[in-house]
Amino acid sequence: MMQHVESHPFPLMFATISGAHLYGFPSPDSDFDLRGVHLLPLETVVGLDGSNEKGGKQAVEKEGIYDGLEIDLVTHDAAKFFAMMLRRSGYVLEQIFSPLVVFTTSEHQELKQIATDCITRHHSHHYLGFAATQWKLFNKESPPRVKPLLYVYRVLLTGIHLMRTGVVEANLVTLNENAKLTYLDDLIAQKQTGPEKGTLSAADLKFHEAEYERLTKELETAHEQSTLPEMPSARPALNDLLVRLRLRSKR
Known part of the structure; x- marks a missing residue:
């Protein structure tokens, strides 16, 4: 896995594992979703190509099999990633706080501190939307698969936990302790011992539909009762960190 990190075309701030391994239910044949932040050189971002997605390489995607592991790597330039942090994206927060760290720096540790000021009560909308999408996917398939159903439960419980505690927790096993x-x-x-595309042979669809609706309402209530701020307050700190990273890359 470090081979992906070492061969990256730009310096990395961090790389962590996301996906099923982070969520606590990888299958034996699950690939490894590696996510992180890279830093484009100063000459690139101040030039004409800096605002161009292709020229600036604001996103880098790589896939491959290394030592028998299927690895999917996606990283974003710091400026783009920081901007996503200021939106209602629980996905990027999960990458920052992932305990499955492949590569880290002191700036990653600083980013974790700053990221707590990005969390708002409106992150519930991210998890409600993600759950609705996964529920539609689950219902479309015949026979229904375990994976999208687990994603439904994972995102709803993550959202509920976030609204109540202000803590980003993406592991379904941990979430289910409460x-x-x-x-x-x-x-x-069933997901961990079976193939990645394992199905539910006798899914109790009515039961799971009732649970989906119940947990959706629970997340909506948690949003209404949450004491989290309405807006993120991390923009100045993110801007300061980005400027320092850019200037340091020139040295």
Whole structure:
């Protein structure tokens, strides 16, 4: 996995593992989703190509199999990633706070501190939208797969936990220690021991639909009752960090 990091065309601020491994239910054949932040050189961002996605390489994507592991790497330039942090994207926060760290720097540690001031009560909309998308995907398939159903539960419980505590927790096993939804243990076991595209042979669709609706309402209520701020306050700190990173890259 470090081979992906070492061969990256730009310096990295951090690289962490996302996807099923972070969520706590990888299948034996799950690939590794590597996510992170890179830093474009100063000459690139101040030139005409700096505002061009292709010329500036604001996103770098690489796929490959290394030592038998299928790895999917996606990184964004710091400026683009910092801008995403100021929106309602729980996805980028999960990357920052992922405990599965492949590569880190002191700036990554600083970013974790700053990221806490990016969390708002409106991040609930990210998780509600993601859950709705996964629920539609789950219902479209025949036979229904375990993976999208687990994603539904994962994002709803992550959103509820975030609204109540202000803490980003993406691991479904950890989340279920508090939620205590006994049926999740069976679903996770089925996903972990079976193939990536494992299906539900006898899914109780009515039960899961009722649970989806119940947890959706619970997240909506958690949003209404949340004491998290309305807006992020991290913009000045993110700007300061970005300027320091850019200037240092010139030295």
